[in-house]
Ligand SMILES: Nc1ncnc2c1ncn2[C@@H]1O[C@H](COP(=O)(O)OP(=O)(O)O)[C@@H](O)[C@H]1O
């Protein structure tokens with residue numbers, strides 16, 4: 001006997017929201033198809049975590065966003081993450097984007113940087129072609145529901161041969177628990193282009209529970225290079241489910257830099273499919289767990305292309321009663337000769353009640369490859385504490401230095417200085433200092 | 434106040450094994466004491482017990498620095514009271530740069546609200562590093578990570594110079610150094626000689642003492658100081674080794690803690 005799944009989002013809502021946004025019919029049609037699919041799909045099954053008992057139903061309802069005309073009119077929680085006078089910026093406030101800016105220089109080069117709802121209207125061909133190709137609605141119930149219910153979001157298109165030096169930035173703020181909040185980020189880097197994109201996910205003053213069901217799709221065409229940095233710093237009211245996927249064509253390159261700094265339960269899956277030959281994927285993740293957080297972080301590299309290379313590097317600090325499963329999955333498909341996949345997961349445990357499982361998985365279907373993994377779970381080394389204290393540094397400061405040192409190599413990679421210092425502050429807060 | 438460091442009847446054990454079997458030593462500011470002895474005789478244990486390493490448990494005796502009870506202090510408090518130990522095997526700490534570490538150590542002494550200015554710190558660090566012929570890039574390297582043995586030793590001396598301690602213990606600071614590095618490190622120590630500062634130099638080779646002349650030389654065996662003298666004792670050890678002392682005292686195995694378990 002099969003039970004009819006009761007979904008947290010209904011077709012009538014999808015239609016109503018689409019109408020409120022003045023959405024194109026093709027897009028609404030896709031949403032409804034995704035919703036139908038959701039009913040027949042199961043929940044995702046991240047390694048060693050059962051999502052059945054997670055609260056994944058707080059989608060809220062669409063509330064039209066009120067655009068603001070200047071950066072200084074943005075909510076303080078968003079402004080705090082933005083350098084004054086930032087030129088290329090998108091800010092989503094609850095259910096929709098409220099601020100967009102793109103420099104004339106970039107726009108003259110043909111760069112498109114706008115919310116995804118607008119892009120679906122104004123750049124239909126591109127959006128139609130790529131939306132849902134990296135994070136597919138058919139993956140599982142959560143991705144299907146995302147495709148049914150997403151709002152706001154970002155569409156970034158970098159034309160052929162355009163190389164951008166300055167990072168483009170987005171901020172996603174949830175501060176109304178009744179408003180749905182499900183941004184979708186779609187980045188398309190055309191042939192031989194180069195771009196850095198940085199975003200923050202943040203909540204403030206929430207009066208109830210929120211589900212963030214988010215998706216990121218990066219399409220890097222031949223020879224394109226994409227650097228994608230993201231910091232999630234939701235409060236404990238938010239359950240964060242984020243799927244990030246990159247598809248690489250020949251010689252394309254992605255670098256993921258991810259800061260998992262939420263205070264609530266989180267499932268995050270950052271994956272690259274290395275379709276083309278000579279592709280390269282690099283993922284650097286830092287995470288801090290505190291309180292009674294339940295966390296599941298997966299980094300994944302799937303190699304199809306010959307001579308494709310992947311590196312995955314996760315560092316996590318677990319304190320109090322935080323429970324984390326940290327998976328690294330390297331899959332090398334048959335035919336991906338000369339591929340090289342390496343991964344490292346390191347977990348630093350600060351409390352006996354915390355849990356941190358490092359779970360490296362290598363799935364290799366080709367002989368002519370290199371693959372390796374290293375995983376470690378440990379406490380702060382007492383010899384190191386002793387050494388620092390023998391120079392007059394207090395025990396608290398010694399621990400702090402060592403924990404920061406553990407995370408520093410990844411923090412140093414964040415491409416915006418303001419975000420580096422902000423991240424440092426979040427790290428301090430997460431570590432209870 | 435002139436520095437006075439007194440160790441009386443110090444006994445210490447590790448993992449239930451008694452290693453120090455009653456050490457007595459008195460040092461004044463301005464004096465250089467050398468502790469010599471073959472491997473495994475308890476020299477590093479003495480250094481670690483004095484600094485307060487958590488693995489070493491002091492079971493008896495007293496240690497005072499200018500009348501203050503050292504054994505009652507935490508490791509960091511000992512450092513703030515003026516003690517410094519250049520370790521035989523310094524820790525490597527990834528992600529913490531040498532300069533961030535040193536600045537934290539200096540500021541711990543100066544206290545909140547009185548932190549050293551960045552520019553002043555950089556100047557001090559650069560000039561000390563220059564004196565030790567260290568590549569300036571070592572300021573930005575992670576603490577001891579990937580340093581060669583000799584680089585680690587120089588880095589210990591750099592810390593000593595910048596932290597301006599009252600009582601310096603150097604544990605095998607000469608091991609792993611070539612002649613040039615040995616001379617540089619010895620110069621660093623000699624420059625730091627001061628009437629208010631005492632040095633306890635631990636070594637099992639005599640060669641360091643060609644560069645740093647000790648006022649007193651102590652020989653350690655079986656977890657005790659078995660013989661003390663002036664610089665001439667070091668010269669004799671250089672010439673004749675340790676066997677004559679063992680003979681004189683009727684010692685067959687000079688090490689400690691290696692006794693066969695029953
Ligand atoms: N960390 C340790 N764990 C167990 N035993 C130790 C440790 N450190 C020292 N010992 C014991 O103490 C003895 C003396 O060691 P040590 O003080 O290092 O001698 P030295 O510095 O004179 O070579 C060793 O032979 C060993 O038995």
Ligand SMILES: [Mg+2]
Nearest residue numbers: 476477521605
């Ligand atoms: Mg030793």
